[in-house]
Amino acid sequence: MLRYTALVWDATDASxxxxxxxxxxxxxxxxxxWQPVLSxxxxxILVLKSPFECYASHSLGQYGTVLGVVFDRSNPxxxxxxxxxxxxxxGESEKIVRSxxxxxxxxxxxxxIAFFADPSGTRKRVLRDPLGDILCYHxxxxxxxxxxxxxxxxxxxxxxxxxxxxxxxxxxxxxxxxWAEESxxxxxxxxxxxxxxxxxxTQVSRKYCWHPFAIASRPAIEHHDTAxxxxxxxxxxxxxxxxxxxxxxxxxxxxxxxxSIVLSCIAAAPARPRMACxxxxxxxxxxxxxxxxxxxxxxxGTELAEIERQPTLDFEGLSKxxxxxxxxxxxxxxxxVQPWVTQFAQARGATAVFSGDGGDxxxxxxxxxxxxxxxxxxxxxxxxxxxxxLGAAFPAQLSVGRLLLDALKYGVLRRRWSLTPxxxxxxxxxxxxxxxAASQVDFMNPWDIPxxxxxxxxxxxxxxVSRPCLFRDPLVGTPSMDFIxxxxxxxxxxxxxxxxxxxxxxxxxxxxxxxxAFASDLPAQVVQRTWxxxxxxxxxxxxxxNITKIREFLLEGELIKGGILDRKRLRSALSxxxxxxxxxxxxxxxxxxxxxxxxxxxEWQFTTPLG
Numbered sequence: 001m002l003r004y005t006a007l008v009w010d011a012t013d014a015s016x017x018x019x020x021x022x023x024x025x026x027x028x029x030x031x032x033x034w035q036p037v038l039s040x041x042x043x044x045i046l047v048l049k050s051p052f053e054c055y056a057s058h059s060l061g062q063y064g065t066v067l068g069v070v071f072d073r074s075n076p077x078x079x080x081x082x083x084x085x086x087x088x089x090x091g092e093s094e095k096i097v098r099s100x101x102x103x104x105x106x107x108x109x110x111x112x113i114a115f116f117a118d119p120s121g122t123r124k125r126v127l128r129d130p131l132g133d134i135l136c137y138h139x140x141x142x143x144x145x146x147x148x149x150x151x152x153x154x155x156x157x158x159x160x161x162x163x164x165x166x167x168x169x170x171x172x173x174x175x176x177x178x179w180a181e182e183s184x185x186x187x188x189x190x191x192x193x194x195x196x197x198x199x200x201x202t203q204v205s206r207k208y209c210w211h212p213f214a215i216a217s218r219p220a221i222e223h224h225d226t227a228x229x230x231x232x233x234x235x236x237x238x239x240x241x242x243x244x245x246x247x248x249x250x251x252x253x254x255x256x257x258x259x260s261i262v263l264s265c266i267a268a269a270p271a272r273p274r275m276a277c278x279x280x281x282x283x284x285x286x287x288x289x290x291x292x293x294x295x296x297x298x299x300x301g302t303e304l305a306e307i308e309r310q311p312t313l314d315f316e317g318l319s320k321x322x323x324x325x326x327x328x329x330x331x332x333x334x335x336x337v338q339p340w341v342t343q344f345a346q347a348r349g350a351t352a353v354f355s356g357d358g359g360d361x362x363x364x365x366x367x368x369x370x371x372x373x374x375x376x377x378x379x380x381x382x383x384x385x386x387x388x389x390l391g392a393a394f395p396a397q398l399s400v401g402r403l404l405l406d407a408l409k410y411g412v413l414r415r416r417w418s419l420t421p422x423x424x425x426x427x428x429x430x431x432x433x434x435x436x437a438a439s440q441v442d443f444m445n446p447w448d449i450p451x452x453x454x455x456x457x458x459x460x461x462x463x464x465v466s467r468p469c470l471f472r473d474p475l476v477g478t479p480s481m482d483f484i485x486x487x488x489x490x491x492x493x494x495x496x497x498x499x500x501x502x503x504x505x506x507x508x509x510x511x512x513x514x515x516x517a518f519a520s521d522l523p524a525q526v527v528q529r530t531w532x533x534x535x536x537x538x539x540x541x542x543x544x545x546n547i548t549k550i551r552e553f554l555l556e557g558e559l560i561k562g563g564i565l566d567r568k569r570l571r572s573a574l575s576x577x578x579x580x581x582x583x584x585x586x587x588x589x590x591x592x593x594x595x596x597x598x599x600x601x602x603e604w605q606f607t608t609p610l611g
Contacts, residue, residue, distance in 0.1 A: 001482060002055045002134050003048040004067055005034075005154070006115055006147040008124050008199050011042035016143035020044060023144065023157055030156045038065050038115060043124050045115055052351060052482050054245040055111075059086050060093040064116025068134055071110045071241045073491065079241040101127040101196045105209045109490035113149075124199040130210035130490050132193030135181065137325055139188045145199065147191070151323045154188075155604060162187050162604040169327075169594070170434045170564050171441060176590050177328055178467055184326035185601070193466060210490075212462035216454055216497040220378070224506065227499045228516040231492070235517070238489035239265030246273045246352040246482065250345045253277040253304065254533060255292030257511055257526065258359025262486050264521040266354065267300035273352065276303040278344055280337060282311075282538035289533045295523045307340055311541035315549055318596045323604070327597035329590040342481055353481050358488035361464040362496050363511040364504035368392035370457030371505035372403050376411025377455035378500065391507025410456055417456035418442070429569045429587065457501035465493050539585040547576065550592060558598040559591055 005027055009016040024044060028034055031048070037057040038045040047057065047067060058066040070087055071079040078087075088096070095103040097116050104114060104127065111133040117124045126147055128136045135149045141159040148154045165186045172179050183190050191197060194210030208214075221227045243249075243266045251266065253259045266272055279293040290306055297304035314335045321335075341353055360366065372388045379385070389403040396403065410417045430438075454462065465488070496504070499513060506512040510530055519527050543550065551574050559565040573588065 001052075001111075002050050002068055002113075003150045003153060004045060004113065004148065005157075006038075006045040006126070007043075008126070008145045008147070009042050009143055010201050012201070013143055017042075019142045019144050023141070023146070023159065026157050027153070037067070040064075040117060041121055043115070043117060043121075051480055052245070058088055058112075060088055060096060060114075060116050061090055063093055063097045063119070064114065066104070066112050066114045068112035068129070069110040069245065070108050070112055073107055073109060076237060076241070079237075079244065100198075100207075101125060101209045105130060105194065113147075115147075122200060125196055126191060126199075127196040127209060128191045128193055130194040131488055131493065132181065133488075136191040137183060137188050138191060138197070143202075145204070151188075151325050155323060160187055162601070164598065164601055166562055166564075167437075169562070170430075171438055172326065173430065173434075173559070173564060173591060173594055174438050176586075180326070180328040181467070182326055184597075185604075188325050190325070212466045212493075212497060213454060213459075215494050216458050216462040218498050220500050221495075221498050222500060222503065224503055224513070224516065227503055227513050230495055231499075231513055232517040232521075234492045234495050235261065235487065236265045236268065238492050239486040240269040240271070242266075242354075242484050242486045242489070243269040243273055244271040245484075246350075248348060248350040249273040249275055249352040249354055250341060250348070250350045251275055251277045251302070251354040252341060252356075253279050253293045253297060254356070255279065255289035255294075255296065255526070256356065256532060257514060257522075257529070258356030258363070258487060260292070260296040260356070260522050260526045261359065261514065261518050262354055262356045263296055263300050263302065264518060265486065267302065268521075273350075275300075276305065276344075276348060276350070278341060279304060279306050280309050280340075281306070282309045282535045283541070284535050284537040286531075286534040286536075287538065292526050292529060296526055299523050305344060309336060309535075309538060311538055311545050312336070313542055313546040313549075315546075315553075318593070319599065321596070321600075323600060324597070327594040329586065329593045345481055351480070351482055353483050355483070355485055356487060357485045358465075359511075359514070361461075362487050362493060363514040364457070364461050364496075364501050365511050367457060367460065367501070368505045368508045368510075369396040369398055369403055369406065370417075370455075370460060371500075371502040372407050373411040373417070374455040374457040374500060375502040376407035377414065378502075380412060381408070387507060388502055391509065392505070393508070395508045395510065419460065429565055429573055429591070431563055431566045434564055455501075458497075461501055461504075462497060465497065536585070539589070543585050543588060544576065547574065550574065550588070553595055554588075554591060557595040559595055565591060 007020045007023060009020050011017060024046070027046060033048055034046045035049060036044065036046050045065065054069050058070055060066060097118060101114060110129060112129045113134055113136055114127040136147060138145055138147045139154065139160065146154065146157070146159065162185045165184050169184050172182070172184060181190055194208050196207050196209045198205045221230065239262060251263055253263060263277065266275065277293070277297050279290055281288045281290060293304060317335050345353055369392055372385070372392050375388050376385055385404070385407060389400045389407065392403055393400045409415050504511065504513050515527050554570060554574070555567065560567050560570070
């Protein structure tokens with residue numbers, strides 16, 4: 001997508017200036033295709049040319065640059081791959097700089113990292129876009145702060161030894177891909193979506209120019225039809241902007257609501273690319289969604305390729321994957337599905353892969369009980385609350401009485417609701433020490449937002465969309481493919497955060513606003529469908545077919561030695577027999593990916609030559 005390395009240092013320190021020169025020379029010596037896009041006193045940025053023309057360096061004049069893809073909120077006519085250069089006028093550049101980045105976040109959107117300094121050059125800032133599609137990490141090396149998007153590029157600098165943050169890793173095995181972009185290395189930190197880091201001499205400060213909780217606290221859109229109309233128009237505008245960037249593309253079409261919405265939006269885009277769709281299925285009867293995929297593909301006039309997934313596991317691919325700053329669970333998509341997608345796309349000359357990923361989070365699928373609580377939080381005990389509870393009872397598998405009691409407790413009385421018991425219902429193989437430590441963490445509120453500011457459903461909604469979507473598996477290097485999730489676009493995310501959860505899940509109806517919004521654009525069978533494809537049998541087959549290697553990998557692995565996994569519980573789970581409480585296959589695959597990452601990380605603990 002976009003690879004960059006930026007150095008920030010105190011220019012009054014001669015030693016730091018010398019170190020910056022050494023690091024820059026190392027980078028250029030390793031790969032001469034690195035190009036400097038900004039070179040100021042105490043500020044240097046280099047990029048590798050992207051295979052996609054749309055990922056560019058957008059100058060902010062004398063102040064800095066914005067790397068990536070940028071769209072204009074006020075002038076959608078500029079939102080295409082053929083936008084004029086320069087993208088930012090002198091006046092806009094000055095507004096961005098003088099506002100400390102707020103003007104950029106509020107008036108533009110896309111995928112970007114901004115580097116800029118104030119007119120005096122004293123204050124230097126790094127700003128990551130609110131959805132965080134372009135990775136951004138930083139590490140301090142002898143007075144230099146290095147910002148980068150790719151760990152392999154950082155490793156080539158041979159700047160400092162890296163070590164595993166075991167305390168973080170113990171929590172990470174529980175959160176899974178919810179913390180996938182976070183660093184599990186002590187020496188490297190993540191710049192979060194919407195975050196701006198300011199350097200003033202040797203002083204460093206952090207702030208959020210965009211925060212999902214602030215967006216969710218804006219005045220709510222409480223009229224169903226108004227909300228649906230705005231969702232439709234905003235989703236179409238965002239998809240049109242993304243669609244204009246590529247001439248040939250692939251769309252992963254499950255046949256579900258979210259991927260169908262994306263295809264319908266792209267098909268109606270003024271500058272739509274030539275499209276072909278891929279549908280994946282397994283031997284699970286519940287995974288076969290071809291009838292719906294065929295309907296929407298025919299409806300949009302798009303070619304459809306149907307592929308059956310095989311329950312194999314590429315251990316060699318897992319161990320030789322691209323280095324990243326922390327483990328992600330890759331088995332289901334990265335090592336199994338993504339190679340198929342890449343091969344199919346390359347055979348057609350496609351440069352982009354679209355998906356409906358993020359839709360479940362965006363349209364608040366799966367938590368009807370929290371929607372009932374949120375209604376009580378906002379409106380108190382009204383007759384409509386009973387209607388909400390009646391509708392939510394069946395999908396939530398809870399009694400109406402229980403729903404109303406929770407609405408009173410957490411909605412009206414505003415007692416604190418916790419996600420932790422739900423999390424521990426799935427993670428049973430960790431040690432008691434890790435479980436105790438994790439029980440003290442508020443997984444849903446890592447920013448320590450004051451309790452009661454948002455109702456629990458909206459708090460979960462805001463937290464969910466704040467985590468970058470991992471459709472492109474970071475372990476599988478595919479620089480020739482641009483992976484795009486149009487639903488996870490800043491204008492649409494902001495809109496959906498302003499729609500109450502009790503409208504998103506009105507009377508227990510799954511993704512109710514989205515269904516109303518696109519009822520006229522999709523086949524009725526797709527809109528009315530309520531079940532979602534599953535692959536439980538497929539995952540079980542993957543486990544059984546590879547159980548010998550998995551046992552060897554985990555039972556003698558670092559996670560047990562490090563006190564994260566309980567050996568007895570793990571051995572019981574890998575016996576494949578019935579166990580008390582049971583464990584989910586995806587939990588085991590998550591540990592497998594973490595173990596592979598730990599084995600890779602041993603190679604990064606070299607001695608620094610800069611000491």
